[in-house]
Amino acid sequence: MYLLVTAVAVGTSAGRLGAVNSVDMIRLERHLNEEARKQAGPDGAPRLRSLQRPFLSGNDRSRWCTVRALVEHGTYAIDDVVSQPGWDTIDMVKHDGRGKPAAGPDEGHLYSSKPPLLPTIMAGGYWLLHRATGKTLGSHPHELGRILLFCWNVVPFAVYLAILARIVERYGTTDFGRLLVFTAAALGTLLSAYAVAFTNHWPAAFAAMVAVDALLRIVCEGERRRRWFFVTGLAAAFMAACELPALAFCGLGGLLLLALAPRQTLVAALPAAVLVAVAACGTNYAAHGTIRPAYTERHVAGGWYDYQFRRGDRVVDSYWKPTVPKSAIDQGEPSQAAYAFHVLVGHHGIFSLTPVWLLSLAGLTLLVARRPETAGQGRWLAAAILASTGICLAFYIARPLEDRNYGGTATGFRWALWFAPLWLYAMLPAADALAATRPRRLLAAALLAVSVASASYPTWNPWTLPWLQVFWTYCTSTISGS
Template sequence: MRPEPNSPPTTSTAPSPETPLHDPRYPERSESRRIVLGLVTAVAVGLSLGATLRIPTLIGANDISRWCTIWALVEQGTYRINDCPWQSQTQDKIARENPDDPEKPDFYSSKPPLLPTLIAGIIAPFRAVAGVPLDAVIREQERTPRRDRPDEKPEPIKWQAHVYYFKPVLILLNIVPLWVVLILYARFLDRHAGPRDWPWMAALTASALAMPWFSFLTTLNNHTVGVMCVWVTVLALARLVEGDRKRVTFAVAGFFAAFAACNELPALSLTALALLITLGIEPGRTLRVFVPAALVPIAAFLLTQYLALGQFTPAYAEFGTSSYLYKDSYWQEPLEMDALDEPKPIYFFHLTLGHHGMIGLTPVFLFALIGWVRAWREAKVLRPLLAATLAATVVVVGYYTLKTNNYGGSTQGARWLFWLFPLWSICLPYGLMSGSDRRWLRRLFWLALVVSVMTVGYALRSPWSHPWAVDLLEHLDLYPLKR
């Protein structure tokens, strides 16, 4: 008797390394899924592209700190940012003694230098060909005085050259990878979302448009780079635990697991967990392929760190020392979120459920939590990844609860935790499967999706600002901040 199209196969054989993975229980991608993938991808890419082109390129202390390093490398061939015209606009810098003038210290960005160095390498050839400095003013246009203020002379509009150098970098760094990971995630959903369309389409939509890191695609930062690297790592590991044994898959998992840690230092926990998973799959290929691929970004990170500061430890390790507490430093008397010192139970609540919470701002995350339980029970092949997801979440949330007190400063969500979301997205389709037969569950998801997308929409104008929940509480005088 021929088996039914959607029935499990009668025999199970491990695929060869060259055999493409396909679960015979489920049909090939339907036309409706192809249409939804195209629509969701177009909306996500188009929205992020439009917002990136619209908002200012130099938008906050965090991204300006990195742009200063890029300017210094391209224009002066040094990591010292003293002469950068935007240096005064960022407090994310450290001071080093200037032997020529002890009264005027040398400033360096406090951000890891690997990413700015790579970007400087991209920009430098175009700067050389164009011959236009990054900080040049291409055109200055006078403003017409306002009718109600005829005696006030407004500042002229300055058309800056850096926009033409920096905007393409943001597109290449943030938006192109977004398109790639959505395509890869759709392939994962083909294998794990089941034969019904609801969990496939809902998981794709939520992962593309409802995650808090989406608003950071418009600005230069390490978090979106870390998120994209974790996405690629997780999807490569999923292929490996499902039976893929290709060298390129081991290499991709190793390189991006390490590069994720180079951009999000806490993601080093994922790098270690990925190493354990691949060792359990095939130790020989892990040592011959995964490890060498992982050493490439790690070596680059250490090299650029030494070239920039003459040390291998990140500048973050010096927080609270004289490197940060120089004369007129912002950190001598921090404001707003940076001035908070809440009891740890309250801080933990807001970091998870409250005004900066993974669940509070992104309630679709609840379906990922439910999905973890169901996936552990039904998708045994994914158990190594599920265990890694839980372990990384507990370790990182616990670490930031104990070691920090400001939620990442003036930022839309707990940005240190953004890289965990791709890990939980592998659980999301399992948490949505029951919605195929339960209307109330679908309605609950739509409500959670509205709130999650609203969080993203509220943040698009400036990711370096407070989430809507903080603004609401402060306007109601329930959560006063030091100004």
């Protein structure tokens, strides 16, 4: 046990050490405003600057813009929000409100390109805070934003760990293995980096944990009460609404339930899934006048992503217009083979940044290979996890050039974060096997330490490149002599 705690401490220190830098926006802002006071404008008023903002990327600001627009303006259109200083985002589309493209600068309205279901849910919490305090995210972004993010990410994380504790106690066979899996969940996955941002990753992972727990109760423990089928359907569908490729696991899990208990699946699980589908499609229709997600317009010539808009007196091209130069990462990885390498074991590698997932791969193999008379129906659940992992990774790797961008500037391959609960359960057999000898325990500790270091590296912002890519770039530039 001491070995695992030591591994966590070393990994945390190493990750923070790798990212340490002098970044103090508070002090810089204070300095610039002092200078501004000395050089007041023609009207005698200093032009003060605000460099601090709690919303760290255009990715999450896109969702926050929708939240503000809904509560403060009663619309999904975000024109009045993105025009404010500090609320810019590139993740926008433009249409007339009924789905017809509006390319001209004076046509139509701007909308977040993110699916509107999650911002609509978050808007409910913001509405309560706004009504109770009279404050807005525009006037008090840090105070209100942190309260909302605490409820959105931190509270579910506590429930997430509580659910996992039940799973490891029920299905783990050694204290070392249980502690290894639980510690990896708490500190060794890249999910923890996203606790400070409004993304779809935490809701998807939380829903996946609930779905896995309910599936285990049904598939492995013989639970047949309808409530657990309802929970499974609701959680699995919400997971897919947050991360569309998760439909693979949702579908395979549904087939497994249908084979085991068709009546409960059709009466309880299916209606629950339909509820989520109606909510997702309904909010999308309310925002865009169609049930098609905004992403389906991504590669359509003259579509929602191909537009101009006004910012003050300037006409600005959409970042996504074909004629606008893109950042290096948004140009995509030309080689599909290189992309597959870096997604799996390279600078954004699932198994290189978080090597504890190698134990999950081994655990899935052990679970699937167990004899039917000893494994029961659990081997089919493991097979569903293994198959959905392969399907989703193949889908991500097979994307067109522009989409082969590792999820943009982000700490790791974030599109696979929702797999964490599935892989944590799968890790248990391998973790228990490593408990047998000291060399195996040392190996487990080493894998955990590297994983914790990767999770600790983005000390304040998940929208930063992973340490392996920073190191990779340094090595290649050193070798080339540049």
